[in-house]
Amino acid sequence: MRMEAMEIGAVVGTAVQPVEANPAPTSSTSPRQQQATLMVDVVFPEQVNHHGTLFGGSAMAMMDKLAFLVATRETRRPMVTASSGRIDFRKPIPQGRLVELSGRVVQRGRRSVQVEVALAAEDLATGLRETSATAHFTLVAVDGPGAPLQEDDESFAQLPGIGPVTAMVEMVFPGHTNHHGSLFGGQALAWLGKAAMVAASRQARMPVVMAASERIDFHAPVLEGEIADLAARVVAIGNSSMTVEVLLHAEALLTGQRRLCTRGRFIMVAVGYDGRPVPVPQPLGRRLA
Template identity: 45%
Template sequence: MTTKAESGIVRLIDMIFPGDANHHGTLFGGVALAHMDKVAFLAASRHGRAPFVTASSEKIDFAAPARIGEMVEATGRVTRVGRSSLDVTVELIAEVPTSGERRLCTRGLFTLVAVKGPETELPLPPLGTRAAVETDAALRFVDMVFPQQTSHYGTLYGGDALKMMGKAAFLAATRHARASIVMAACDRIDFKSQIGEGEMVELVARVKMTGRSSIRIDVELWAEHLIAGERRQAAQSTFTMLAVDEKGKPMPIGVASAP
């Protein structure tokens, strides 16, 4: 199944692991900027359907830290469009998984320019009056396929696809239960389409069922060609996630673990 993607807010969500943090246990500024620049690029590409490069960014002040074990969410929206350049406003928010506390870490404005070539149509499309609206409660976030994630065929490794889908299931289950979550099982995964280097991927995770301490999460993996805008479902599966206490034992959902 293929569809056309609509422009609007582009969202990237990731976990902060020790390798992304400094000796204070907080996210490296460079890693935060890399997330923001990636989101700006994807938002620009989805709007302009052209190859873009980052031309500049305004001064970025960090108002609050993001710590190891927290989620970090970067959202980008196109806010100005010129003939061959556009601006993307990006916000970076940290979220405590078990409590849902969110705080704005920083906000920045990125200017990107369309590279002239056979795939570039200028002027760029004007800024729309309505952005795409998310009509359900699914968790959605994007990422991009880089060369180190591909096989010698130039397509995404199955293992990397599974990693992305597992992360989507974890994030959706954590936000639903607000508890420590581990993966208990993964159902059969059907790969329907290859994903090429340079394509954007979108993960869509929905809570299917909630038990006493387990949550079933349906996850879809979509591929999107950044120039053509064509979207196709690449894979889907269902994950069983388990809420656990501080000792790693199953815990009823809705019961906070001890500090």
């Protein structure tokens, strides 16, 4: 391994030349877009769950951060995460592993960029490497944090589901925001992943791990000083897996105004203490695949 790849948290990659502010839409992949940007980190104790492996929300935060860097270097414009496609978690990553993330632009439009991210784990003692997660993100160019959208207080009251709703609140402090003053997308993903884990654990009453993220949509920014109000509910149960839907609303403390900002669906799998999937107890009288 090259020495520069060992620098923790370093971003390594070839320079990207500036581009025009409003390029014509294209679905082709240029030689510049094929170049990968790398980010290296280590799984520290504060990033692992109670199984001793990298928390799914932390992994998503890492991947979103790299996607932001890739999109910004490509466009040289302020970018925010608009959505993520399916995120697949293939292998758990134990504490102490080195993680290397690689990201590249796979498609670019007039205001949006699609970024593909892969996360590989490496055992520093043996050199063994495995791809642990893959994801696609769509980022869009903005002029600033943007004006809040119309009030939208969609909740789980009208949504079918199984079991109770898990509610959580987080305060958005300056350390949670990007340079636009709005909640960093990776932090939002970490909070959504935590809410999904709690909801699935309550439903199964056994340890769970994140297997995939089906889709995450960012509808509006959450601004510094607002409350992030999260609600999570299991909406489908398979044999050993559960699908959890999570809504994140922003709430202004002084006015009480709320708006839907982020919505995601996660696949959580129940595991035994040997780390293998185990059956999930089925709700009485029903089973949703």
